[in-house]
Amino acid sequence: MIDFAPHDHDGCIASALAAAEEGCAARGLRLTDARRRVLEILLESHRALGAYDVLDRLRAEGRPAQPPLVYRALDFLVAQGFVHRIERLNAFVACARPGAEHAPAFLICRACEAVAEMPVAPEEGRLGSAARATGFALEATTLEAEGLCPNCRGAVA
Amino acid sequence: MIDFAPHDHDGCIASALAAAEEGCAARGLRLTDARRRVLEILLESHRALGAYDVLDRLRAEGRPAQPPLVYRALDFLVAQGFVHRIERLNAFVACARPGAEHAPAFLICRACEAVAEMPVAPEEGRLGSAARATGFALEATTLEAEGLCPNCRGAVA
DNA sequence: AGGGGAAGTGTTATACTATATCATCCGCTG
DNA sequence: CAGCGGATGATATAGTATAACACTTCCCCT
Numbered sequence: 025m026i027d028f029a030p031h032d033h034d035g036c037i038a039s040a041l042a043a044a045e046e047g048c049a050a051r052g053l054r055l056t057d058a059r060r061r062v063l064e065i066l067l068e069s070h071r072a073l074g075a076y077d078v079l080d081r082l083r084a085e086g087r088p089a090q091p092p093l094v095y096r097a098l099d100f101l102v103a104q105g106f107v108h109r110i111e112r113l114n115a116f117v118a119c120a121r122p123g124a125e126h127a128p129a130f131l132i133c134r135a136c137e138a139v140a141e142m143p144v145a146p147e148e149g150r151l152g153s154a155a156r157a158t159g160f161a162l163e164a165t166t167l168e169a170e171g172l173c174p175n176c177r178g179a180v181a
Numbered sequence: 182m183i184d185f186a187p188h189d190h191d192g193c194i195a196s197a198l199a200a201a202e203e204g205c206a207a208r209g210l211r212l213t214d215a216r217r218r219v220l221e222i223l224l225e226s227h228r229a230l231g232a233y234d235v236l237d238r239l240r241a242e243g244r245p246a247q248p249p250l251v252y253r254a255l256d257f258l259v260a261q262g263f264v265h266r267i268e269r270l271n272a273f274v275a276c277a278r279p280g281a282e283h284a285p286a287f288l289i290c291r292a293c294e295a296v297a298e299m300p301v302a303p304e305e306g307r308l309g310s311a312a313r314a315t316g317f318a319l320e321a322t323t324l325e326a327e328g329l330c331p332n333c334r335g336a337v338a
Numbered sequence: 339a340g341g342g343g344a345a346g347t348g349t350t351a352t353a354c355t356a357t358a359t360c361a362t363c364c365g366c367t368g
Numbered sequence: 369c370a371g372c373g374g375a376t377g378a379t380a381t382a383g384t385a386t387a388a389c390a391c392t393t394c395c396c397c398t
Contacts, residue, residue, distance in 0.1 A: 028315060093347070093348080095385065096346080114385095131319075144307040151286055154288065154301065158299075159331035160328055162326050166325040166326070167307070167323070167324055169312060169321065171320040172317070174317065177317075177318050232355070246377095247376095248357085249376085
């Protein structure tokens with residue numbers, strides 16, 4: 025999800041899958057059955073899932089999967105930008121803007137566990153200026169925040 | 182370390198320990214032997230260590246420690262701001278600016294594994310503006326970047 | 339069509355990270 | 369010195385991730 029507002033969920037699943045298909049085709053890569061199913065599970069659940077949550081769902085569908093299958097699929101999907109890893113949760117979430125070049129930031133609600141993906145430009149942010157100041161060559165960034173989303177903020181109060 | 186340059190290491194250990202002592206005293210908390218030793222180990226090693234690395238060092242000193250001891254000490258030190266957790270590494274590093282109010286960012290060298298702590302003001306950065314834009318109440322932030330530090334950058338080239 | 343290499347998957351085992359639980363100890367306060 | 373709360377000891381287990389090797393499938397090339 026991009027922010028904490030409701031949206032057309034079926035539509036976002038379909039377009040994300042289509043974007044993944046296209047991205048793979050364009051790069052000569054294969055969106056195999058296992059990879060596609062893992063991506064679908066993340067899209068359908070629409071939240072951050074641990075690798076073993078994904079594994080459980082695969083097994084619930086009758087697929088006798090093992091951890092390496094899931095981690096390989098996730099590694100692939102993350103490398104291609106179709107899925108993001110949330111470090112604070114040791115979890116994975118489907119990308120909300122597949123196809124777009126981006127290094128996202130995440131807002132994680134500690135009450136409802138929703139994760140919103142925000143577009144940012146890390147090169148131009150604080151990490152970028154810190155890196156330039158010391159001569160550090162930036163290759164990958166993690167920007168995550170935990171707190172209360174607008175919905176839970178009201179509910180708690 | 183604050184950046185990737187050499188510095189007075191003995192001095193930084195002593196001042197960090199002193200700051201921790203003072204901080205605990207000021208807040209009516211106890212810097213117990215276990216907590217102090219864990220902090221010293223992180224300061225001496227001067228890099229990010231996993232909880233089990235710390236555990237190994239405690240045991241190497243003849244202390245028959247178990248994982249919960251280390252995690253409890255680390256939780257305390259992190260809560261007090263004397264140690265920071267590096268999410269990308271599942272590791273811990275002694276704070277380079279103890280006492281100062283700060284929400285740090287980290288630059289992690291993938292070659293030499295050095296971790297530099299950079300001062301930033303997250304409320305004013307991209308995460309802060311993203312949070313304000315959606316009504317998200319920011320409580321804790323993680324800003325980490327991986328890449329090549331100035332030293333390794335030269336060595337590889 | 340068939341050879342052959344690269345990429346992907348199956349399978350087993352294991353390494354690494356973290357916490358639950360309950361008993362015991364220690365230090366302070368009244 | 370009794371009692372309380374925080375800290376530690378100890379055992380067990382939960383949760384996350386990868387190593388290693390065998391096998392298959394896809395695809396390209398001839």
